[in-house]
Amino acid sequence: DWTPGNFIEESVQRIRAQVGDGRVICALSGGVDSTVAAMLVARAVGEQLTCVFVDHGLLRLNEAEQVMAMLRHHLPARVIKVDAQTRFLAALEGVTDPEEKRRIIGHEFVRVFEETARQLGSFQFLAQGTLYPDVIESAGVGGSAAKIKTHHNVGGLPEDMQFELVEPLRWLFKDEVREVGIALGLPPEVVYRQPFPGPGLAVRILGPVTTEALHTLQLADAIVREEVESAGLNRDVWQYFAVLTPLKTVGVQGDYRTYGNVVAIRAVTSEDGMTADWARLPYGVLERMSTRIVNEVPGVNRVVYDITSKPPGTIEWE
Ligand code: XMP
Numbered sequence: 001d002w003t004p005g006n007f008i009e010e011s012v013q014r015i016r017a018q019v020g021d022g023r024v025i026c027a028l029s030g031g032v033d034s035t036v037a038a039m040l041v042a043r044a045v046g047e048q049l050t051c052v053f054v055d056h057g058l059l060r061l062n063e064a065e066q067v068m069a070m071l072r073h074h075l076p077a078r079v080i081k082v083d084a085q086t087r088f089l090a091a092l093e094g095v096t097d098p099e100e101k102r103r104i105i106g107h108e109f110v111r112v113f114e115e116t117a118r119q120l121g122s123f124q125f126l127a128q129g130t131l132y133p134d135v136i137e138s139a140g141v142g143g144s145a146a147k148i149k150t151h152h153n154v155g156g157l158p159e160d161m162q163f164e165l166v167e168p169l170r171w172l173f174k175d176e177v178r179e180v181g182i183a184l185g186l187p188p189e190v191v192y193r194q195p196f197p198g199p200g201l202a203v204r205i206l207g208p209v210t211t212e213a214l215h216t217l218q219l220a221d222a223i224v225r226e227e228v229e230s231a232g233l234n235r236d237v238w239q240y241f242a243v244l245t246p247l248k249t250v251g252v253q254g255d256y257r258t259y260g261n262v263v264a265i266r267a268v269t270s271e272d273g274m275t276a277d278w279a280r281l282p283y284g285v286l287e288r289m290s291t292r293i294v295n296e297v298p299g300v301n302r303v304v305y306d307i308t309s310k311p312p313g314t315i316e317w318e
Contacts, residue, residue: 004183011168015044019125025117026127028053030067032191033129036181040168041127042077049077050120054112057085058200061218074186084112092209098318105199110156126163132171194239203318207246217244219297220263227289237279238270243317251301260301263293268315276310
């Protein structure tokens with residue numbers, strides 16, 4: 001019988017057998033998959049594991065600090081944080097094409113990870129939080145093989161950097177990973193965290209990614225999350241976030257005419273992210289989001305709600 005407890009025991013044995021006294025490196029994102037994978041490896045071989053968290057500067061408000069605090073508290077392994085914001089922003093300067101943004105971010109990510117790994121010595125193993133659906137998807141099995149958006153992980157490392165993969169979650173579905181996470185003692189806000197794309201806020205800023213745009217979007221996005229969470233709807237809604245558009249419209253605030261950006265709210269229900277429906281958020285929640293965003297986020301004077309399902313829309317705007 002599959003239970004999280006049995007699974008943890010067996011994984012620990014299997015990882016020990018695979019790794020022996022070798023060294024393991026792992027890229028962490030703060031998401032449930034990479035965190036659970038790292039925790040299993042840490043249980044199995046403790047000191048032999050080094051984790052790398054690349055802060056590309058495209059995370060949500062205060063997220064890098066929160067992720068590091070969570071990891072320090074729950075993950076008994078060495079965690080290195082790499083501050084690479086400047087580098088990613090420079091590489092993204094002036095770039096507007098969504099796939100180009102993804103390509104640049106994926107490429108920089110691999111380079112930063114590679115440089116960091118080299119500095120830390122030599123590693124024989126790379127641990128990854130690959131799930132069963134990822135395995136099926138990359139094998140091209142099951143339905144639509146068409147790749148709509150390129151999703152990045154630590155593929156594409158240089159030829160001379162060959163790792164043997166440690167993938168303890170390879171046979172699990174997302175709900176099983178969550179059960180394992182709970183059994184390992186991770187808090188619910190980590191285990192039930194909404195999916196967040198690897199390229200982060202870069203694909204939620206339409207147009208060029210600048211420090212100012214990032215700051216604006218972080219503030220608006222934090223309001224959307226706070227309101228969904230304080231209404232107790234976070235477990236019912238698959239993803240909920242803000243998108244910053246380069247569209248400017250006229251408004252009036254106090255006695256003044258304003259000319260500011262449009263922020264879109266995106267909230268969807270879904271089973272697996274493959275198809276999705278726009279979430280019927282209560283008007284009161286939408287109203288609080290709108291009022292707060294216009295009042296609290298400088299440069300934004302209009303808020304719209306995205307009522308497009310997937311398909312034909314995608315969940316992200318880019
Ligand atoms: P779309 O926008 O294609 O998104 O409907 C489906 C799910 O995938 C996430 N997503 C990404 N995740 N890298 C990722 O790691 C990406 O480039 C990427 N693009 C979309 C999206 O947030 C949703 O959960």
